[in-house]
Amino acid sequence: MSAIQKNEICKRLLSDVDDLPPRLQLAAKYIIDHTNDFGLDTIRVTAEKIGISANSLVRLASHLGFSSFEEMREPFRIALVEQYDSTGGDGWINRLSDAGPFGNSHARSVSNEIDIVKQSLKLLTVEKTESAVNMLMNARSAYVTATRASYALAYYFHYVGRMALPNLHLIPRHMGSPLDEMISVGKEDVLLAITFPPYSADTISALRLAKRNGTKVILISDSELIAPNIEVDLFLKVTLHSLHHFSCFAGAMVVLESLLYHLVSHGGEEAQARIASYEALREDFGAYWQAKLPKLRKK
Amino acid sequence: MSAIQKNEICKRLLSDVDDLPPRLQLAAKYIIDHTNDFGLDTIRVTAEKIGISANSLVRLASHLGFSSFEEMREPFRIALVEQYDSTGGDGWINRLSDAGPFGNSHARSVSNEIDIVKQSLKLLTVEKTESAVNMLMNARSAYVTATRASYALAYYFHYVGRMALPNLHLIPRHMGSPLDEMISVGKEDVLLAITFPPYSADTISALRLAKRNGTKVILISDSELIAPNIEVDLFLKVTLHSLHHFSCFAGAMVVLESLLYHLVSHGGEEAQARIASYEALREDFGAYWQAKLPKLRKK
DNA sequence: TCGATAAAAGAACATTTGTTCTTAAAATTC
DNA sequence: GAATTTTAAGAACAAATGTTCTTTTATCGA
Secondary structure (H helix, E strand, C coil), X not given: CHHHHHHHHHHHHHHHHHHCCHHHHHHHHHHHHXXXXXXXXXXXXXXXXXXXXXXXXXXXXXXXXXXXXHHHHHXXXXXXHHCCCCCCCCHHHHHHCCCHHHHHHHHHHHHHHHHHHHHHHHHCCXXXXXHHHHHHHHCCCEEEECCHHHHHHHHHHHHHHCCCCCCEEEECCCCCCHHHHHCCCCCCCEEEEECCCCCCHHHHHHHHHHHHHCCEEEEEECCCCCXXXXXXXXXXXXXXXXXXXXXXXXXXXXXXXXXXXXXXXXXXXXXXXXXXXXXXXXXXXXXXXXXCCCCCCCC | CHHHHHHHHHHHHHHHHHHCXXXXXXXXXXXXXXXXXXXXXXXXXXXXXXCXXXXXXXXXXXXXXCXXXXXXXXXXXXXXXXXXXXXXXXXXXXXXXXXXXXXXXHHHHHHHHHHHHHHHHHHXXXXXXXXXXXXXXXXXXXXXXXXXXXXXXXXXXHHHHCCCCXXXXXXXXXXXXXXXXXXXXXXXXXXXXXXXXXXXXXXXXXXXXXXXXXXXXXXEECCCCCCCCCCCCEEEECCCCCCCCCCCCHHHHHHXXXXXXXXXXXXXHHHHHHHHHHHHHHHHHCCCCCCCCCCCCCC
16 A cells, blocks of 8 residues: 555655755655665654754655655555565556556555565465475375365365375365364374464364374464464464455465475376376366367378 | 564564463564564554553563563564565565575476466456446346366355355355356346366356346456357456466456455445454454453453 | 845654553462 | 452653754855
């Protein structure tokens, strides 16, 4: 949201810098070069760093039409938390804002999605990814569980993942409590749980049961602390931060797809064989536009 | 430098959380989950967000051996600036490659996901988004259909979307052919279909049936031409390009979430009411770490 | 050079911030 | 069940923060 605003302020500063009084030019340049510090520091600290007086910054704010200094700084503060990087050649997002109020709203949504995706992937370190993949591949059986909205994610992971892991099971298979289907889960198995606020009571029960049985647990969530007395072997944090009242699952999606990518590529020849048979199905069902024309024979 | 200190504090909080008093547990969880906000916000704002009093945070700081609250927060503030400096661009992706062959492979997967997400969002123009949202909101009933792997996407869209659109229906509801549930679909309705190669025969049949009945159709796919004799009113193209043999659905996911965002924000007061009741459920099921402790009453 | 205007600094002010102190509620111990 | 300790909230306070007001300094045109 405000990462865009921040960018607009910087652009504005850049274009206006020549028409500003000397000290205000210094201030403008400093802000452009140190957006992060500017967001965090107090007005006096910023003034000290620039070498001007505090109220020169106040004057700069009113020069730009802000009703207060704080109003000008706020977008920089929010951008700090959002961590959205709008400087990386994503000018097309800012251009969306020009298309009226709907475009503006759309721009915020789009940059929010990209932000979530990037941050979630950033949190997925190589080490974590590798150990997740190893845990899943070395397991006797692997189970993926989720409920409500996140069930969609588990469903997808299971649908693709079983090509690489024949012993990957989706819990609950249909409706009903996950616990019923977890009786035989043991030490050699791995449970991949996906849950987001409001954390599912069923999923939490499943996590506790797994712990009692000595099953290895991978948790994908926004927090490692989803309930008291829960310990997990591997925690993959994803970002949910959303503009509306519902979480955005795109971050979880890309994390799951990254795992799938490694599972499929490390799956060896068996996985390739299974994929081949799926490709065969592709031929059958998706042949609508396949080259089914009479072959041209050489004379 | 201080990003390390921040991490150490988080680890410390994580290990000590069970031995802390109730409110301090809430505080600890919040800090672990929202390190950025914690660094930026004032003590009162943080306390408000957690739902505790300001000086509970002071007590948490002294519990952990800090001489003041500010001393505890400082590493988080510094990390905010540092983190942003070092990861301002997308250099972190390149750095993944340094971690051996697995890291290299991981880097490719990560940048592939980001590319897919960005491209899909770029294809989602303001005009297309707006007309999709209008079509869905003005429909008597809206149906979302998909099969196999993409069913996960439809399931998710339906799960969240029905908060804004009470007349949003998922087809097929469980298993079985979509056609059976589409008898009463008519002119005033809208069908949102999601399909990717290999294109589902069922979804294609559904599209043809919709066309015969005069139903408006929105198609989310990688191609507008998924089968002969199919016409759609609105086509939302998403990018699938994947490193392995399976499509990446992240692009479709962010497109759907963008639609959801607009639906929810344009849903008006009715949608807000429905969300509120969902929030109530959140209180019930996710109350594990909620500040729902007995309230201290003044006499 | 002078006067008028703009720019900048510094002091003064009200608010907010972190902290401390006091009191009340809950938990624990005997 | 009463006494003690722990836990938490609310009020009080000094230091800081953003803002405003006043004074000083610099700039420009005649």
